[in-house]
Amino acid sequence: MDRETMVAAEGVRKRFGRTEVLKGIDLKVRAGEVCCVLGPSGSGKSTFLRCVNHLEKINGGRLWVNGRLVGYRHRGDRLYEMREHEIAAQRREIGMVFQRFNLFPHMTALENVIEGPVQVKREPVERARRHGLELLDRVGLADRADAYPGHLSGGQQQRVAIARSLAMRPELMLFDEPTSALDPELVGEVLEVMRDLARDGMTMIVVTHEIGFAREVADHLVFMDGGVVVEEGDPTAVLDSPRQERTRAFLSKVL
Numbered sequence: 001m002d003r004e005t006m007v008a009a010e011g012v013r014k015r016f017g018r019t020e021v022l023k024g025i026d027l028k029v030r031a032g033e034v035c036c037v038l039g040p041s042g043s044g045k046s047t048f049l050r051c052v053n054h055l056e057k058i059n060g061g062r063l064w065v066n067g068r069l070v071g072y073r074h075r076g077d078r079l080y081e082m083r084e085h086e087i088a089a090q091r092r093e094i095g096m097v098f099q100r101f102n103l104f105p106h107m108t109a110l111e112n113v114i115e116g117p118v119q120v121k122r123e124p125v126e127r128a129r130r131h132g133l134e135l136l137d138r139v140g141l142a143d144r145a146d147a148y149p150g151h152l153s154g155g156q157q158q159r160v161a162i163a164r165s166l167a168m169r170p171e172l173m174l175f176d177e178p179t180s181a182l183d184p185e186l187v188g189e190v191l192e193v194m195r196d197l198a199r200d201g202m203t204m205i206v207v208t209h210e211i212g213f214a215r216e217v218a219d220h221l222v223f224m225d226g227g228v229v230v231e232e233g234d235p236t237a238v239l240d241s242p243r244q245e246r247t248r249a250f251l252s253k254v255l
């Protein structure tokens with residue numbers, strides 16, 4: 001795999017019981033690229049992200065992140081399953097933001113942001129605080145560092161969740177419908193933070209129903225349906241001139 005590639009999936013399969021949810025996903029995401037993933041409910045978008053982030057184990061195919069196989073390591077010609085500490089190290093390179101932000105309610109915004117660096121990476125508290133404040137500033141919440149999640153709006157909480165992921169200095173950020181649980185008037189502020197991250201060159205895979213965002217920010221658009229990548233390419237091309245009937249049918253419902 002070349003150094004430009006951040007994520008590579010080759011024939012990735014995932015089953016839950018007898019149901020095969022991912023039926024051979026082939027996908028490449030280059031470093032610095034924003035890849036938006038669209039598709040109907042149940043098409044396997046979240047499952048794919050969860051596989052990239054070790055939250056699910058694949059049943060077939062190969063998945064690489066940042067030059068390394070996810071969950072396996074080579075010894076000579078043989079592959080071995082990674083041990084827990086190796087998986088933890090690999091996961092630290094990946095930030096993930098979910099639909100529900102799940103901040104610790106008894107911790108302030110800043111305490112939420114520095115929890116990972118201090119507890120997991122053993123960063124000195126003062127350094128983590130300085131970086132945490134910079135990140136809260138970056139997501140437009142410098143003045144809410146001492147607020148508890150219960151006193152923040154959904155959009156503000158989601159921005160804290162983004163800062164919390166960034167605090168681990170990830171190489172790759174995964175977003176799983178980060179705005180779909182928000183009131184419509186709060187969606188824009190979260191998308192703005194994501195747009196800003198994209199401008200800074202962060203590699204991102206974004207599962208979203210925000211077609212406008214995908215059109216504007218994505219370098220690469222992927223349409224998934226039934227556990228496969230049906231169509232992918234330049235966002236304008238896929239959105240305006242889809243080649244596949246399934247893509248056309250989906251877009252005609254959401255556009």
Ligand SMILES: Nc1ncnc2c1ncn2[C@@H]1O[C@H](COP(=O)(O)OP(=O)(O)OP(=O)(O)O)[C@@H](O)[C@H]1O
Binds near residue numbers: 043047048
């Ligand atoms: N842990 C699980 N156990 C059993 N089935 C699961 C599990 N996780 C997901 N599935 C099933 O896998 C299929 C794909 O789910 P997934 O959440 O990946 O789809 P999605 O494209 O992200 O959908 P949505 O847009 O609704 O979030 C669904 O049928 C779902 O019910």
